[in-house]
Structure formats: C-alpha cells, structure tokens
Amino acid sequence: MGSIPARSGLVTAFDELPPFHPLNDDDVRSYLHKAVDFISDYYKSVESMPVLPSVKPGYLRDELGASPPVHPAPFDIAMKELRASVTHSTFFKACRLAGFDPANFRSIPTGPETDYGVDPVKLLAAMQADAMAGLVPTYVCATVGTTSSNAVDPIGDVAKVAAMFNVWVHVDAAYADSACICPEFRHHLNGVERVDSISMSPHKWLLTCLDCTCLYVRDARRLSQSLKTDPEYLKNDASVSGDVTDLKDMQVGVGRRFRGLKLWMVMRTYGTANLQEHIRRDVTLAKMFEDLVHADDRFEIVVPRNFALVCFRIKTTGVRAADEVNRLLMANVNKTGKAYLTHTVVGGRLVLRFAVGSSLQEERHILSAWELIRKTSSEMMN
Amino acid sequence: MGSIPARSGLVTAFDELPPFHPLNDDDVRSYLHKAVDFISDYYKSVESMPVLPSVKPGYLRDELGASPPVHPAPFDIAMKELRASVTHSTFFKACRLAGFDPANFRSIPTGPETDYGVDPVKLLAAMQADAMAGLVPTYVCATVGTTSSNAVDPIGDVAKVAAMFNVWVHVDAAYADSACICPEFRHHLNGVERVDSISMSPHKWLLTCLDCTCLYVRDARRLSQSLKTDPEYLKNDASVSGDVTDLKDMQVGVGRRFRGLKLWMVMRTYGTANLQEHIRRDVTLAKMFEDLVHADDRFEIVVPRNFALVCFRIKTTGVRAADEVNRLLMANVNKTGKAYLTHTVVGGRLVLRFAVGSSLQEERHILSAWELIRKTSSEMMN
Incomplete structure (x- = not known):
C-alpha cells in the first residue's frame, strides 16, 4: 500500500478486538526453521527406524481430543506430537466417472510371450469385434511401466492399431517416464510421436515431492474445448487476449498449486x-x-x-x-x-x-x- | 536396516559410479533453512510490493533455457531467480465430466428479492417440470457463499424440495463454511442435517495453504461403492480387515498428500x-x-x-x-x-x-x- 490516510475519526467495532495477527513474520521464520530441523533430524536418523509402524489403526484417534483446542498449543508441542505413525486401477475409475458403462471397458490380457506388454494383434481383434458389434471404440490407454509389474506396452504399435479406429491414445508412463531422461531407456517411448497424450509423475521417481504429474497433449485445444469455463469474475485482459495459457480450462478444478515450481527447483538444483x-x-x-x-x-x-x-x-x-x-x-x-x-x-x-x-x-x-x-x-x- | 553383511566379493557396475547422493541430510537442512529465510523476508516486505506484477505474460519463458541445466545450479542462485488467482463454474464442468448432457443442467435464476439466494419455489417448479417431461432429477447443488457474490442459498428449504424427488443434495460452502466456526454465522448452515454432502476449503479462509478441501458425506459407503478399486498390489491386512477407512476408495486418484496434517497444525497452532x-x-x-x-x-x-x-x-x-x-x-x-x-x-x-x-x-x-x-x-x- 502506498499512502496511508489518517484515521479520520472513524469508529468501528474493530478497536475493541484483541491484537491477534494471523501471520507474524518473526513467528513464521522461527516456526519454519524449527520445522526444517524436525525434517532434517528425521532424515538423519531414518535408517534406525522400522519400516512398519508399531501402532495399530485408530491409535491416533484416541490421542486426539474430540475438538480442536480453543487456545493455541505451543508450536514445539505440536511438532512433538507429530512423531507417531499405491494407477492402472485408477483408469477404470476414471472411465466410470466419465460416464462409460463398465461393460464397455476392455482389458487386453497379457502373458509371458510379450513380457506382459499388450499384444497389438489382440488389441486389434478386440477393437474390431467391438466395432462389428456396433460399438464405437473411443479411447486406448497404453502403459509404460505398469505399477503392478513395470511391464511395457509397445506404444508405437498400439497407436498404429488405434489409428484405424480414430480413437484417442493415451500413454500412462507415470513411473517409468522418469527413466526416459536417460538415453538408454528412451526406446521404451518409441512411437510416442503417434499418441495424443502422455502422463508422467515426477513425484514417483524424479526426486519431486508428492504430488506433481505432467500431462503432455498433442492438441491442447481439444482439452480446453471440453473443460473451458468462463465465469465473469475470472475474466481479465490476459485471459481474454489469449496471450496466456489459462490452466483452469485444461483441468477439472479452477485453482491449482504451482507444482511446476518444485519440479523446476529439482531440475535446477540437481541438473x-x-x-x-x-x-x-x-x-x-x-x-x-x-x-x-x-x-x-x-x-x-x-x-x-x-x-x-x-x-x-x-x-x-x-x-x-x-x-x-x-x-x-x-x-x-x-x-x-x-x-x-x-x-x-x-x-x-x-x-x-x-x-x-x-x-x-x-x-x-x-x-x-x-x-x-x-x-x-x-x-x-x- | 539391521545387520550389514560384508560385500562378499560381488562385483557390480555400481563401483564405477560417481558418489551422487540425491538426499544429503546436511544439504537438506541448509537449503531448507535458506528457503525459510526467503519466505520470511518476503512476508516482511510484502507491503512494499505492487499487487500487480510488472512483467508481461511470457517473460519467464525468455529467461529460461530451452532445456534444464546438465549440472546443478547453486541453490542460492536458484532461490534468487525465484524473485519475479473460484467454484460455481466448476460444478458445470464436473457435470460434463460425469457424463451429463449440458442440456440437462438447470440453473435457477436468483434476484434481489431473495438477496440472490435460490428461491425454493422456483427450484420446485423447475424440478417438477423436468419430472413431468420424463427426466429424472438426480442432484441438487446449493451454495453457501457463492464465489461471485457470497450469496447464500437456504439449504434447509432446498433440501426439503429435493427430498420430494429423492435426489442427492450437496452444499458447496467452500469459502463461507470457515465463517461458521463462529456461532454468529452458523445459521447460514441451518438445515445442513438434511443434506447428503457438504464441502469446505480451509485454504480459502482458514489460514491453511493451498490446497486443502474437506468433504463431509452422510453415508460414506455410497461414495466408496462408486469409487472402489481393488488392485492386488494395494491389498493389505488393514484394508482387507475393514479396520481402516481406505481413502483411495473415496476419491478419484489413489495417492494423496496428507492435507489433514496441515489443517491439524493450523488448528493446534492457533486454537x-x-x-x-x-x-x-x-x-x-x-x-x-x-x-x-x-x-x-x-x-x-x-x-x-x-x-x-x-x-x-x-x-x-x-x-x-x-x-x-x-x-x-x-x-x-x-x-x-x-x-x-x-x-x-x-x-x-x-x-x-x-x-x-x-x-x-x-x-x-x-x-x-x-x-x-x-x-x-x-x-x-x-
């Protein structure tokens, strides 16, 4: 704020309120430094800790009061109390949410003959059978590094089959895409130039803390055409001009944390x-x-x-x-x-x-x- | 880890690798303390900063290299480079995602005669007209404190109308529910005992940093029946026994950050x-x-x-x-x-x-x- 006018004799109920400041900058500094020490000490001694907690489900409930404290608990005590206590499947959930009848999902069985990656011939057969039955194949999800076993689907071949039916091809490479920053693993992405989208989660294997997922799309307009909203209170010169990518039009929610910042810090800090x-x-x-x-x-x-x-x-x-x-x-x-x-x-x-x-x-x-x-x-x- | 066996003469490619440790505990401590000081200094001087950035969209793109650095940038430099804005509309997006035809959404117009809250009589008329036309009313979303103007719908009356059609009633109180921790604002929630779910976001007005949203549901089983997944690799004694609430069955994704912790810290620290x-x-x-x-x-x-x-x-x-x-x-x-x-x-x-x-x-x-x-x-x- 620039100029600060004199009080001008205005009387408000405000004068009687006790002087509570939600954000005291000295407290912020001191509390955060304590929190940093807590985390650092934890890392230092992590090797001495059991990988399984010694507590039973529900134990924390008994430790907590039925309601939050009326008055502040000292920060040190709050820190002390802290010491106590797995995507493939998500795809089917997402299909249900998008309104697809589960009867119309197809999982292509895999086996040792393809190292548990999907067989494009089987995919083609399944899609053809559906098309003959009058169904409209819509979306194919291939996986590079499945959560369960790290198997890899041949995405180029999958995309070629999918192209015959003009469907959206997505590659879920949440975990394994991180490995593809090394040239020797990049062949797992061969054919990626044919797909419509690919997702990877740096929080899984790229030293970025939960949560941070990158989604690459060939044609961002197809996303924003589906997800665009335009409430009056969110209009501004930058968004109206089209000079900026308005992320609210490319995701389900409106607000988002700046996850790109922590990934950028990781890339900068490590190289x-x-x-x-x-x-x-x-x-x-x-x-x-x-x-x-x-x-x-x-x-x-x-x-x-x-x-x-x-x-x-x-x-x-x-x-x-x-x-x-x-x-x-x-x-x-x-x-x-x-x-x-x-x-x-x-x-x-x-x-x-x-x-x-x-x-x-x-x-x-x-x-x-x-x-x-x-x-x-x-x-x-x- | 307990006992550490001798190397046993095993030769691996590992011996040749340079000694890069992703997580050096002394570095963690030192970097995080620097980050804390950066944030604290920012708060201390926030009043002197303009509320509008002096940069144009895209300026950062020109500042960044086309690719990440191969070698680490000093942490201090990365920190230095750092110096350099809702939900009613989201509801319609969510409906589209859930597969509802936008032609079947109904917005009830509001006006000054009800202080811009929804008129239950108009809601009833709209639902009756739809039912007569052979449609099945499914879901009503009332709002306490709309993002646009902070108007409040009479949720008890909305729920009574909705009950005639046996539909799910949700209350979006993302911002205003925080005020209801004060008895003098609680009347805005009158009738909440009749609704199926209510959401509020402590990140909006309860001193909790983005993002943290609480969803209360009357019958959690109706959520998990829709969203449950059961991949083999996520089965464990606790989840199979039913002793724990498995949050993966109550949300779209599988993993989640522990947002409850920061809200708990806020409640403890302030009271x-x-x-x-x-x-x-x-x-x-x-x-x-x-x-x-x-x-x-x-x-x-x-x-x-x-x-x-x-x-x-x-x-x-x-x-x-x-x-x-x-x-x-x-x-x-x-x-x-x-x-x-x-x-x-x-x-x-x-x-x-x-x-x-x-x-x-x-x-x-x-x-x-x-x-x-x-x-x-x-x-x-x-």
Missing part, C-alpha cells in the same frame, strides 16, 4: 546429469538384487526387469502352494520391520515386488535386504 | 479462539469498507454483505453506461498497483468486488484502499 545418475543408480541397485535372485536356484524372476522393480518369487511345485509360500515369506520379512515387500498377481500367480527408489538407499541396504529374504526363506523351508 | 478472531477481524474490516461505501452517495452496495466480500458499484443512470464507468474505475484502480479489485456480474449488472482476506491486512489498508477508490472515482467524474 540433468545428477538426475540421470540417480535413475541409473536405482536401476543398478535393482539389477544387483535381480542378479542375487538369479544366483539362488530356489527363486525365479517372473517379469523381466525393465526399471528398478524386481518381480520375483520362491519356486515351488503347485500354483496354490507356491502362492501360499510366497505370501508367508512376505509376511515374515515384513514382520521384522527391516524391509518391506509388496506383492502383485501376474498371470494368475502371486509375485513379490522388490522396489528400489528411496533417495537414501545404498548398496549395503540391498545386500542386507537380500540376506534377510534368503535367511527367512531358509528358516521357512526347514 | 479455535484465534481462528474465530481471525474470521471476525476480516468480517469487521469488510463491514468497515461497506460502511464507507454506504456513506458516499455516489456508490451503492449491490448484494447485501454476508461475509468478508463487498459487492459495490458506482451508481449511474443507464445500465450500459454504469457498467462502463465501473469497469473503468476497476482498471484505473488496478493500474496503480496499490490495490486490486475484481468484478462479477450480478443480475445482469457489472459489480466490483472488494475482498478482505489477506492474513496481513489491517484497518489502515482498508482506509487507504477506499481513499484510492474515492479519489480515482472523483478524477474520472470530473
């Missing part, structure tokens, strides 16, 4: 060389784990590893028995609180997932986790 | 007493501005003020002329860089919006802004 190095390091660590699994006859790799996820399992005769043995191995490893395995089902078989991706992970952690898995398996088999 | 004080302060400041407008014959209040938004305009004969005069006043005020007015259209008339809400706003800023508006108007009228 591409270090970001590539970070990806290569994780992939090397995953490959190291894969080699350890390969070297032990009792285990098998189920889905060929593409990035930093290893899908493996104990070999046992009989599908049912193998699923149970692997589920038990996972439970026993996780119980230790030293490592945390997740599972998925690939081709009807339960598979264990070993994911490398923590920014603090080192070679010794991989070795120690494998040692834990090996030892736990041996104990179970005796 | 309800200070939060109520914050709301009352803003409303008192807005009322003060309203009184100033009332006291000047050249101006009128268009929509009765409910919260901290004042909708006013210069009175002039002739609708077209008045719109132009007010638009010019807004442009001239905003050009000064000392205050920023927005506009909306209410009942076909262009109206200026004066919003109180910045956490640093004081009485002197209101007086100074009014003085600026008064002076600018006088200059225009001469």
Whole structure:
C-alpha cells in the first residue's frame, strides 16, 4: 500500500478486538526453521527406524481430543506430537466417472510371450469385434511401466492399431517416464510421436515431492474445448487476449498449486546429469538384487526387469502352494520391520515386488535386504 | 536396516559410479533453512510490493533455457531467480465430466428479492417440470457463499424440495463454511442435517495453504461403492480387515498428500479462539469498507454483505453506461498497483468486488484502499 490516510475519526467495532495477527513474520521464520530441523533430524536418523509402524489403526484417534483446542498449543508441542505413525486401477475409475458403462471397458490380457506388454494383434481383434458389434471404440490407454509389474506396452504399435479406429491414445508412463531422461531407456517411448497424450509423475521417481504429474497433449485445444469455463469474475485482459495459457480450462478444478515450481527447483538444483545418475543408480541397485535372485536356484524372476522393480518369487511345485509360500515369506520379512515387500498377481500367480527408489538407499541396504529374504526363506523351508 | 553383511566379493557396475547422493541430510537442512529465510523476508516486505506484477505474460519463458541445466545450479542462485488467482463454474464442468448432457443442467435464476439466494419455489417448479417431461432429477447443488457474490442459498428449504424427488443434495460452502466456526454465522448452515454432502476449503479462509478441501458425506459407503478399486498390489491386512477407512476408495486418484496434517497444525497452532478472531477481524474490516461505501452517495452496495466480500458499484443512470464507468474505475484502480479489485456480474449488472482476506491486512489498508477508490472515482467524474 502506498499512502496511508489518517484515521479520520472513524469508529468501528474493530478497536475493541484483541491484537491477534494471523501471520507474524518473526513467528513464521522461527516456526519454519524449527520445522526444517524436525525434517532434517528425521532424515538423519531414518535408517534406525522400522519400516512398519508399531501402532495399530485408530491409535491416533484416541490421542486426539474430540475438538480442536480453543487456545493455541505451543508450536514445539505440536511438532512433538507429530512423531507417531499405491494407477492402472485408477483408469477404470476414471472411465466410470466419465460416464462409460463398465461393460464397455476392455482389458487386453497379457502373458509371458510379450513380457506382459499388450499384444497389438489382440488389441486389434478386440477393437474390431467391438466395432462389428456396433460399438464405437473411443479411447486406448497404453502403459509404460505398469505399477503392478513395470511391464511395457509397445506404444508405437498400439497407436498404429488405434489409428484405424480414430480413437484417442493415451500413454500412462507415470513411473517409468522418469527413466526416459536417460538415453538408454528412451526406446521404451518409441512411437510416442503417434499418441495424443502422455502422463508422467515426477513425484514417483524424479526426486519431486508428492504430488506433481505432467500431462503432455498433442492438441491442447481439444482439452480446453471440453473443460473451458468462463465465469465473469475470472475474466481479465490476459485471459481474454489469449496471450496466456489459462490452466483452469485444461483441468477439472479452477485453482491449482504451482507444482511446476518444485519440479523446476529439482531440475535446477540437481541438473540433468545428477538426475540421470540417480535413475541409473536405482536401476543398478535393482539389477544387483535381480542378479542375487538369479544366483539362488530356489527363486525365479517372473517379469523381466525393465526399471528398478524386481518381480520375483520362491519356486515351488503347485500354483496354490507356491502362492501360499510366497505370501508367508512376505509376511515374515515384513514382520521384522527391516524391509518391506509388496506383492502383485501376474498371470494368475502371486509375485513379490522388490522396489528400489528411496533417495537414501545404498548398496549395503540391498545386500542386507537380500540376506534377510534368503535367511527367512531358509528358516521357512526347514 | 539391521545387520550389514560384508560385500562378499560381488562385483557390480555400481563401483564405477560417481558418489551422487540425491538426499544429503546436511544439504537438506541448509537449503531448507535458506528457503525459510526467503519466505520470511518476503512476508516482511510484502507491503512494499505492487499487487500487480510488472512483467508481461511470457517473460519467464525468455529467461529460461530451452532445456534444464546438465549440472546443478547453486541453490542460492536458484532461490534468487525465484524473485519475479473460484467454484460455481466448476460444478458445470464436473457435470460434463460425469457424463451429463449440458442440456440437462438447470440453473435457477436468483434476484434481489431473495438477496440472490435460490428461491425454493422456483427450484420446485423447475424440478417438477423436468419430472413431468420424463427426466429424472438426480442432484441438487446449493451454495453457501457463492464465489461471485457470497450469496447464500437456504439449504434447509432446498433440501426439503429435493427430498420430494429423492435426489442427492450437496452444499458447496467452500469459502463461507470457515465463517461458521463462529456461532454468529452458523445459521447460514441451518438445515445442513438434511443434506447428503457438504464441502469446505480451509485454504480459502482458514489460514491453511493451498490446497486443502474437506468433504463431509452422510453415508460414506455410497461414495466408496462408486469409487472402489481393488488392485492386488494395494491389498493389505488393514484394508482387507475393514479396520481402516481406505481413502483411495473415496476419491478419484489413489495417492494423496496428507492435507489433514496441515489443517491439524493450523488448528493446534492457533486454537479455535484465534481462528474465530481471525474470521471476525476480516468480517469487521469488510463491514468497515461497506460502511464507507454506504456513506458516499455516489456508490451503492449491490448484494447485501454476508461475509468478508463487498459487492459495490458506482451508481449511474443507464445500465450500459454504469457498467462502463465501473469497469473503468476497476482498471484505473488496478493500474496503480496499490490495490486490486475484481468484478462479477450480478443480475445482469457489472459489480466490483472488494475482498478482505489477506492474513496481513489491517484497518489502515482498508482506509487507504477506499481513499484510492474515492479519489480515482472523483478524477474520472470530473
């Protein structure tokens, strides 16, 4: 504000109010510095912490009052109380939201013959059958690096098939697209020049904190034609002139946080060389784990590893028995609180997932986790 | 990690890699402290900054390289380079996304006779007409504190009408619900016990940074029945047991940031007493501005003020002329860089919006802004 006029004798109820200032700049500085120390101390000691919380669901509810405090709690106490406590599937949710009848979704089954990537021939057959039945194929979603197993669909071939039906082709590369900043992984995107859109989430593997997702579209006008709104109170010279890209016309909501800023800070702070190095390091660590699994006859790799996820399992005769043995191995490893395995089902078989991706992970952690898995398996088999 | 096994002679490509650690805990501490100081300094000097940026759309594009830097830029430099604005309309977007034909949306016109809140009699007439025409009324959205003018719909009466057609009633109270933490504003929610859902956004007026929206639903199962997904890799004992509320089944996406934490910190750090004080302060400041407008014959209040938004305009004969005069006043005020007015259209008339809400706003800023508006108007009228 520029000039400040004298009070001019105006009387308001305001004069009686106690002097509460929501934002005291000295407090801001002091509280935020304390919060930074809290986070820094947490990172420093993260290795000593169990990967599974020691608390049960609902414990925090008992710790909290039924209502918020009437008066402020000291900031230090609030910080102290802090110490306590996984997209493919989302696609089907999105289709339901968009008003498509679930009866009209098609999942193309995949198998080991294509390393669990989609077979374009099967896709073509499914689309042709639908078209013959009088349905209108509308949208194809291919995936590079599925969440479940990191399998990769051949996007160029998928796009060629889709082009016969004039449908929108989207590529979900939420996790794996980060790897494509390295030339040696970029071939997974071959054919991307034929698709309509592709999404990737730097919060998954590019050192950017949750949440940050990039969506690239070939023709942005097709997005804004669907999502444009024009309320009077949002009109301004810049938006009316068309000089700016009005993001409110390209998303569901109106307001948005400036997520691009944190991604920009990450790119600036690390540089591409270090970001590539970070990806290569994780992939090397995953490959190291894969080699350890390969070297032990009792285990098998189920889905060929593409990035930093290893899908493996104990070999046992009989599908049912193998699923149970692997589920038990996972439970026993996780119980230790030293490592945390997740599972998925690939081709009807339960598979264990070993994911490398923590920014603090080192070679010794991989070795120690494998040692834990090996030892736990041996104990179970005796 | 517990025990760390010896290297066991394993040779990997890893040995040759340079020692890049994405997360060095000392760096984290030092960078974050610098970032805190940057933010604190910004707050300290915010009053001296113009409310309109001095740059043109696109200027930043020219400042940036075509590609990210290969090597890291020093953190201080990245920080230095840093120096350099709603929901009724979103509802129609959401309907389109949900697959409803825009031809089937109904907006009930409002006017000064109900202070621009919806008239339940008109709502009933519209729903009856649709039902008679063979349509199925499905969803009614009432608003408490519309973004445009802060008008309030009588939600109890709206819910009674909606109940005759067995439709879902949602209340959008994104901004105004924050005021309802004060008993004197709570009557705006009368009848809320009859609705199916209500949403409010603490990031609008409850000192919580963007983005944080609370959705209350009467029957959470109706949400999860629509949005539930069950991929294998997300199954775990807690989710299977039903002991926990699995938020992935109550939202579009799977992952989410822990927004409840920052709201909790706000409630703890300020306490309800200070939060109520914050709301009352803003409303008192807005009322003060309203009184100033009332006291000047050249101006009128268009929509009765409910919260901290004042909708006013210069009175002039002739609708077209008045719109132009007010638009010019807004442009001239905003050009000064000392205050920023927005506009909306209410009942076909262009109206200026004066919003109180910045956490640093004081009485002197209101007086100074009014003085600026008064002076600018006088200059225009001469």
